[in-house]
Amino acid sequence: MTVERVGVAFEPELLRKFDDMIKGMGYASRSEAVRDVVRKAIIESEINAEKGDVMGTITIIYDHRAGNVTDRLLRLQHHHQSEIISTTHIHASRRMCLEVIVVRGKAEDVKNLAGRLRATKGVKHGKLVMTKTEL
Numbered sequence: 001m002t003v004e005r006v007g008v009a010f011e012p013e014l015l016r017k018f019d020d021m022i023k024g025m026g027y028a029s030r031s032e033a034v035r036d037v038v039r040k041a042i043i044e045s046e047i048n049a050e051k052g053d054v055m056g057t058i059t060i061i062y063d064h065r066a067g068n069v070t071d072r073l074l075r076l077q078h079h080h081q082s083e084i085i086s087t088t089h090i091h092a093s094r095r096m097c098l099e100v101i102v103v104r105g106k107a108e109d110v111k112n113l114a115g116r117l118r119a120t121k122g123v124k125h126g127k128l129v130m131t132k133t134e135l
């Protein structure tokens with residue numbers, strides 16, 4: 001891989017905070033850590049702009065005894081079967097279930113699915129994590 005060198009000026013305080021942050025994170029060099037930050041910013045910017053295909057996970061926590069939440073979540077997931085790769089269900093406690101849904105598709109479709117899952121009555125918490133595989 002060819003690389004292009006650039007000089008970046010930092011205020012000492014900012015650089016100190018950055019070095020503190022990456023200490024112990026396993027980076028071989030400060031350059032690698034900076035490249036990672038740039039990659040992350042690009043991925044997040046593209047995802048926020050809803051461009052192209054994304055992969056990710058949707059994690060939801062719900063009380064399986066709340067109304068017909070299980071039925072509704074199942075129906076919703078079948079309706080979105082083209083975006084869902086797999087679903088892992090964990091019986092977290094007597095009442096609570098945790099599901100991790102692995103998704104792939106257009107960013108807007110994945111966001112839409114996550115929003116609908118979160119909005120389902122009985123779902124206490126939902127979090128979508130998206131990433132891109134092409135960068």
Ligand code: NI
Binds near residue numbers: 064089090097
């Ligand atoms: Ni369960």
